[in-house]
Amino acid sequence: MTKHTSHEIDIVKSDTTKIDAVDFDNLTFGRTFTDHMFICDFENGEWQTPRIMPYQPMTMDPSARVFHYGQAVFEGMKAYKDDDGKVWLFRPIDNFNRINKSAARLAMPEFPEDYFMKGLTTLLQMDSAWVKPGKGNSLYIRPFIIATDPAISASPSNNYRFMIICAPAKAYYTGKIRVLIAEEYSRSANGGVGFAKAAGNYAAQFYPTSLAQEKGFQQVIWTDADTHERLEEAGTMNVFFRINDTLITAPLSDRILDGVTRRSIIQLAEDNGIEVQVRPITVTEIKEASKNGSLKEIFGAGTAVVISPISAFEHAEELFELPNIENSYADTLKDKMLSIQHNMAEDKHGWRYMV
Amino acid sequence: MTKHTSHEIDIVKSDTTKIDAVDFDNLTFGRTFTDHMFICDFENGEWQTPRIMPYQPMTMDPSARVFHYGQAVFEGMKAYKDDDGKVWLFRPIDNFNRINKSAARLAMPEFPEDYFMKGLTTLLQMDSAWVKPGKGNSLYIRPFIIATDPAISASPSNNYRFMIICAPAKAYYTGKIRVLIAEEYSRSANGGVGFAKAAGNYAAQFYPTSLAQEKGFQQVIWTDADTHERLEEAGTMNVFFRINDTLITAPLSDRILDGVTRRSIIQLAEDNGIEVQVRPITVTEIKEASKNGSLKEIFGAGTAVVISPISAFEHAEELFELPNIENSYADTLKDKMLSIQHNMAEDKHGWRYMV
Structure with a gap:
């Protein structure tokens, strides 16, 4: 040396x-x-x-x-x-x-x-x-x-x-995942460290996630610890819901990570004429939307997989399947993200940084 | 070797x-x-x-x-x-x-x-x-x-x-400490890992504790993350309140550590004819008790210091001083604990274990 x-x-x-x-x-x-x-x-x-x-x-x-x-x-x-x-x-x-x-x-x-x-x-x-x-x-x-x-x-x-x-x-297609909505466990408290990438936040998720996996689900959608009604994150990712043609994700709080992918997806969606709502979204709302057919997509967003589409969720022992959508927002937005990241598309927001 | x-x-x-x-x-x-x-x-x-x-x-x-x-x-x-x-x-x-x-x-x-x-x-x-x-x-x-x-x-x-x-x-007398009751920060969530001695629980307390220290308090009394009304732990210790001659501590939950010292103090207090109530206790209750003179003592309980008496607490910018009590429960119970631990008193519950 x-x-x-x-x-x-x-x-x-x-x-x-x-x-x-x-x-x-x-x-x-x-x-x-x-x-x-x-x-x-x-x-x-x-x-x-x-x-x-x-x-x-x-x-x-x-x-x-x-x-x-x-x-x-x-x-x-x-x-x-x-x-x-x-x-x-x-x-x-x-x-x-x-x-x-x-x-x-x-x-x-x-x-x-x-x-x-x-x-x-x-x-x-x-x-x-x-x-x-x-x-x-x-x-x-x-x-x-x-x-x-x-x-x-x-x-x-x-x-x-x-x-x-x-x-x-490696580039890999993980396939769609099935998720369990948390009814008992939670990942962060008001006034806690959920917004931070603090090491302890992650180990705390392992056991509830393993219980979900035993039931045949790959990840947990975390809800607020008070009511377990507000949908906040999916595993270690932020989470997006598409109801009709509107893309919805929870607002930032001290419980929710300010994801770089989350922020970029919101911007890219808006750039592409998709209406984005950053607002609380509840379990009740997505269950009703699933039943009346307006819930089109759910996906996680994070650095490791960019976008991870979800095929089904379970809550209170009730399973909800999501439809297969052509030209899904998940696929479209993931492709646009990757194209910018790999210098294959215009970078109008100046997100790329040459090493 | x-x-x-x-x-x-x-x-x-x-x-x-x-x-x-x-x-x-x-x-x-x-x-x-x-x-x-x-x-x-x-x-x-x-x-x-x-x-x-x-x-x-x-x-x-x-x-x-x-x-x-x-x-x-x-x-x-x-x-x-x-x-x-x-x-x-x-x-x-x-x-x-x-x-x-x-x-x-x-x-x-x-x-x-x-x-x-x-x-x-x-x-x-x-x-x-x-x-x-x-x-x-x-x-x-x-x-x-x-x-x-x-x-x-x-x-x-x-x-x-x-x-x-x-x-x-070393045996050391830390003196009484002054504590700040948490109104914004919290140490654990319902469905979280607060009951466990998980490493991440401790680092999460450092920053809020440092803010309390800047204000002249040694520790934070943690409250529930939902309402910040229920008194749950003091720093890294369980916490006890004496109102008149009754000793009160919060019940165990997934937010509260099942402290060995806590459990032993409850038993020793009962052994000595002290009425113990294991029930939720609120900020409002201790503020009122302090004002009407019935709040006699607050102390933390944990392995490191056994019992840590508290001289004052602040909540909502209002400071409450605790009285100086002769023969306090804190001193009495700490002495009884130490005597059992050091093989200087009868061990009727079989707590000592000879190495």
């Missing part, structure tokens, strides 16, 4: 690459990582010199606060390669802003924008061979911050580690 | 001890750890051979699920040394049962009772010099389980690590 300082990032480049051992046609999401990772430690009240080094395990004290108190936040983003071999990000500043919003809610220090963007782009330039061209192929990017202070007092850590790791992701 | 297998635990004993370098009169809680730690890994669907080894940092992959999704649970317990040099635990089976209840809610595998008790007692026997005699001195014990699978898909981990680490804790 050769060590040299470049652009204010200490870089140790891997002498070898693991890429030749990777079967890009058979990738399991999130299990294969690229050759390098980005690290920046927060010590003595400030972020230290960032580093890029070969992807490798790291040493942690068993008392590190992240293990005990879940003081950890993350982001999910993607890089895409166009047919000219150029690598693109999609609205990266939105992810940067959100990780700091999440960090603030968890009493963690904000990460500097220049470190974030420089670290991200330098890492992607070094590992650009891992971004495969082709619509739907991507490199999934995981920035995260963890509390590393070796002390188990239940208070904010003094030391943190910001990292970026990257995993190649 | 000498490696040998004993009692089905692989033991690597430290050749040296760090104990001589420790100033037991000036301990910061949770920063100093004993010579050994207990580890047991869950792999291939089962818990592997447990190990005790010198306390040391460990290697983790940056993609380990605990860093990303907060799949982690813990317990807090204490060991005490009596004047004959015998080491005692307090209701350890309750902690064992609760870590598995927490684990189940976070879709983690349950840990076997014999591994837990054998690991705990063997570790304490090896590090017994770290348990100092004297009422209030103790060894704080931290069992915890973390998700170690190196993969960032948002689903339960396949691999886990169970550990026990121990930190000596």
